[in-house]
Amino acid sequence: MNPYLGPGLIVVVLLTVAIGAYGLRFARTTSDFLVASRSVSPTWNAAAISGEYLSAASFLGVAGLILCYGVDMLWYPVGFAAGYLALLLFVAAPLRRSGAFTLPDFCEVRLRSRTLRRLATGFVLFIGCLYLLPQLQGAGLTFATITGGSYVWGALLVGVVVTANVAFGGMRAITFVQAFQYWLKLTALAVPMIFLILQWQSDGRPAATPPQGAVFPAATTVVIEQDAIINGNQPVKAGESLEFAAGDPVPRISTVDAGFGADWLLPSGDQELFATYSLILATFLGTMGLPHVLVRFYTNPDGASARRTTLVVLAMVGLFYLLPTLYGVLGRIYTPQLLMTGHTDAVVLLLPEAALGGGHLGRLLGALVAAGALAAFLSTSSGLLTSIAGVIFTDILRSGRSGSIREFRLATVLAAMVPTGFALYVSDMDVSKVVGLAFAVAASSFCPLLVLGIWWRGLTDAGAIAGIIAGGGASVAAVVITVLGPPLSGWVATFVEQPAAWTVPLAFLVMVGGSLLTSRRVPADVGATMLRLHAPESLRV
Amino acid sequence: MAADQPTSAPDPTSRTRVVLAEAAARRSATDRTGIDLAEQTPVGEALVKGLVRAQLALALRLSLVVVAGLGTLPLLFVAAPAAGSFRVAGVPLPWLLLGLLSFPFLVGVGAAYVRWAERNEQDFAALIRRPER
Numbered sequence: 001m002n003p004y005l006g007p008g009l010i011v012v013v014l015l016t017v018a019i020g021a022y023g024l025r026f027a028r029t030t031s032d033f034l035v036a037s038r039s040v041s042p043t044w045n046a047a048a049i050s051g052e053y054l055s056a057a058s059f060l061g062v063a064g065l066i067l068c069y070g071v072d073m074l075w076y077p078v079g080f081a082a083g084y085l086a087l088l089l090f091v092a093a094p095l096r097r098s099g100a101f102t103l104p105d106f107c108e109v110r111l112r113s114r115t116l117r118r119l120a121t122g123f124v125l126f127i128g129c130l131y132l133l134p135q136l137q138g139a140g141l142t143f144a145t146i147t148g149g150s151y152v153w154g155a156l157l158v159g160v161v162v163t164a165n166v167a168f169g170g171m172r173a174i175t176f177v178q179a180f181q182y183w184l185k186l187t188a189l190a191v192p193m194i195f196l197i198l199q200w201q202s203d204g205r206p207a208a209t210p211p212q213g214a215v216f217p218a219a220t221t222v223v224i225e226q227d228a229i230i231n232g233n234q235p236v237k238a239g240e241s242l243e244f245a246a247g248d249p250v251p252r253i254s255t256v257d258a259g260f261g262a263d264w265l266l267p268s269g270d271q272e273l274f275a276t277y278s279l280i281l282a283t284f285l286g287t288m289g290l291p292h293v294l295v296r297f298y299t300n301p302d303g304a305s306a307r308r309t310t311l312v313v314l315a316m317v318g319l320f321y322l323l324p325t326l327y328g329v330l331g332r333i334y335t336p337q338l339l340m341t342g343h344t345d346a347v348v349l350l351l352p353e354a355a356l357g358g359g360h361l362g363r364l365l366g367a368l369v370a371a372g373a374l375a376a377f378l379s380t381s382s383g384l385l386t387s388i389a390g391v392i393f394t395d396i397l398r399s400g401r402s403g404s405i406r407e408f409r410l411a412t413v414l415a416a417m418v419p420t421g422f423a424l425y426v427s428d429m430d431v432s433k434v435v436g437l438a439f440a441v442a443a444s445s446f447c448p449l450l451v452l453g454i455w456w457r458g459l460t461d462a463g464a465i466a467g468i469i470a471g472g473g474a475s476v477a478a479v480v481i482t483v484l485g486p487p488l489s490g491w492v493a494t495f496v497e498q499p500a501a502w503t504v505p506l507a508f509l510v511m512v513g514g515s516l517l518t519s520r521r522v523p524a525d526v527g528a529t530m531l532r533l534h535a536p537e538s539l540r541v
Numbered sequence: 542m543a544a545d546q547p548t549s550a551p552d553p554t555s556r557t558r559v560v561l562a563e564a565a566a567r568r569s570a571t572d573r574t575g576i577d578l579a580e581q582t583p584v585g586e587a588l589v590k591g592l593v594r595a596q597l598a599l600a601l602r603l604s605l606v607v608v609a610g611l612g613t614l615p616l617l618f619v620a621a622p623a624a625g626s627f628r629v630a631g632v633p634l635p636w637l638l639l640g641l642l643s644f645p646f647l648v649g650v651g652a653a654y655v656r657w658a659e660r661n662e663q664d665f666a667a668l669i670r671r672p673e674r
Contacts, residue, residue, distance in 0.1 A: 071633070071635045071636055071639065074635070074636070074639035074640050075615075075639065077640075078611065078639055078643045078644075078647075081643075081644055081647055082607065082611070082643075082647055084647075084651075085607065085647050085650060085651050086604070088651050088654060088655070089600040089603055089604055089651075089654055090600055093658070265626075265633050265636070266622075266625050266626055266633070266635070267615065267618035267619075267625045267635050269619060270619045273615055273616070273619060276615045277615065280611075280612065280615075304659060304662070307654075307655050307658065307659075308655060310651070311648070311651045311652060311655050314647060314648050314651045315648045318644030318645070318647060318648055319644070321644060322640070322641065322644065325636075325640040455593065455597050527585075527586050527589065530589050530590075530593060531585070531589045534589065534592050534593050534596060535589065535592065535662075535665065536662045536663075536665070536666055538666060539665075539666055539669055
């Protein structure tokens with residue numbers, strides 16, 4: 001095991017707790033805990049939003065997907081970043097001006113409906129848990145991969161650190177922690193990449209797709225984990241280990257679905273077009289509906305600064321997403337054995353040592369990358385937990401904004417228990433897939449609600465409820481079938497596994513249609529609400 | 542339970558021209574339009590509708606730019622596979638467009654939006670403060 005690893009991970013956890021404790025010195029009132037008293041500067045706020053947003057799926061998953069499937073997977077990072085542009089164009093400033101702190105708050109401010117509020121609360125909890133689960137799972141799997149320890153301990157460790165930090169520091173402390181973790185994550189990918197590119201140059205710039213197919217760069221031993229068939233004719237048993245010399249071609253293995261030839265470089269044909277557009281819709285429109293993203297906008301002092309903060313976030317997130325692509329491509333050259341084991345999510349963690357050798361430099365950079373991965377789990381789960389706890393605190397414990405800090409802590413522990421419990425028992429779900437589904441549910445429930453609620457006077461509570469039940473319900477059903485149901489094939493599989501391309505239009509159509517049918521239910525104060533959402537704060541009378 | 546009331550402090554980042562002689566003369570006009578806005582008279586309603594329409598048109602126009610710039614790429618690569626295998630300085634075009642150039646493109650569109658959206662708001666504020674112009 002890498003000797004720098006333990007100290008590196010301990011430093012990250014200690015710094016997280018220490019910065020949280022430093023923030024705690026300022027957090028005295030319930031408002032401090034929930035919304036950081038709105039006294040956070042835009043740069044800090046933007047770094048915190050980015051730090052919170054860049055989850056395990058971004059830090060590990062994107063590079064793994066690119067290593068495995070090639071150029072089509074670039075739509076994930078592009079979509080994750082473009083989601084902030086959609087948020088900026090349609091939601092950021094009006095949402096801040098609405099004064100809503102959570103999505104259920106927005107429903108109440110705009111449509112004055114308790115029923116809609118309860119429905120929105122249900123969806124916030126579902127999306128929050130769906131997104132939190134893969135974070136904890138990813139933490140467990142990473143812990144098991146790099147330390148050889150047990151999956152349960154990794155998931156539990158992250159779960160406990162995050163719960164404690166949120167319960168004791170609240171949002172104020174979290175803002176500093178998240179901002180620190182954005183810079184840590186960026187450094188943890190950027191610094192090793194400089195050395196990796198230098199190494200690639202000095203190795204004579206090997207091609208990512210050599211004409212004879214992927215080859216092993218050095219002598220490698222691969223342990224087979226499942227019974228499989230190699231190259232279509234040679235059966236292997238679980239536990240068997242295969243030896244390969246440097247320069248041997250990487251064999252195709254029946255249990256791992258990966259691109260091997262030169263077509264890895266090329267966009268796929270028309271049979272993937274529906275899935276690609278579905279992914280684009282889910283990621284572009286889903287970001288605005290994620291509960292932990294919206295909460296952050298309340299910490300801006302006004303609408304104009306919410307807009308500027310979002311623009312800085314877009315730039316910060318875009319800068320970060322330049323790096324996972326490079327890890328995926330270099331992983332093709334230096335860690336092709338991952339195409340045989342199928343653990344492609346580990347490429348970011350394994351690449352520094354694989355390319356730079358087991359010397360001090362490779363190990364030090366390997367530990368840095370692992371520390372960045374830990375930061376990714378900690379920051380996203382903290383943000384998610386804060387927002388789920390906030391919703392439980394205000395809507396389920398029903399204590400209102402004036403409730404005590406003790407109740408907020410109780411809400412945090414309640415919010416952490418369900419996903420942590422699930423994560424301990426479910427370890428074989430695909431991390432990136434579940435994260436993609438969370439985006440699809442958010443895009444087909446909250447995106448239409450926010451966009452129509454902000455820009456269209458004719459939206460009614462009945463229409464909004466119908467739209468969320470139709471679009472959100474359909475995407476939730478797709479999630480349940482994908483995660484728990486039998487494996488599907490053909491067109492049905494594409495429709496269910498990438499549902500956004502039909503559930504998002506469905507939600508919009510039902511919401512508009514339902515509102516037109518119930519147009520007498522348009523709130524009487526819609527004019528005042530529109531004024532509040534769109535007029536600059538300086539004109540408030 | 543409504544969220545707590547928004548602060549009415551003036552936005553520190555927006556520019557305001559202060560001319561002492563004008564301030565006194567302007568006050569009555571400001572109040573008249575302010576009352577129009579606050580009481581939802583037809584005039585106030587029309588003003589807000591105009592602002593919402595301007596901001597929505599801006600957002601839709603810029604999202605059209607993104608749809609044209611990024612959203613058509615999967616179709617392009619299917620319709621013209623040659624574009625997918627074209628290389629620029631050794632890097633295949635789809636990798637260059639998606640992996641590198643898409644991010645500055647998105648930031649550029651966002652920066653343009655922030656600039657023009659703030660201009661729309663300033664125009665609206667100017668209309669409220671000086672309705673005679």
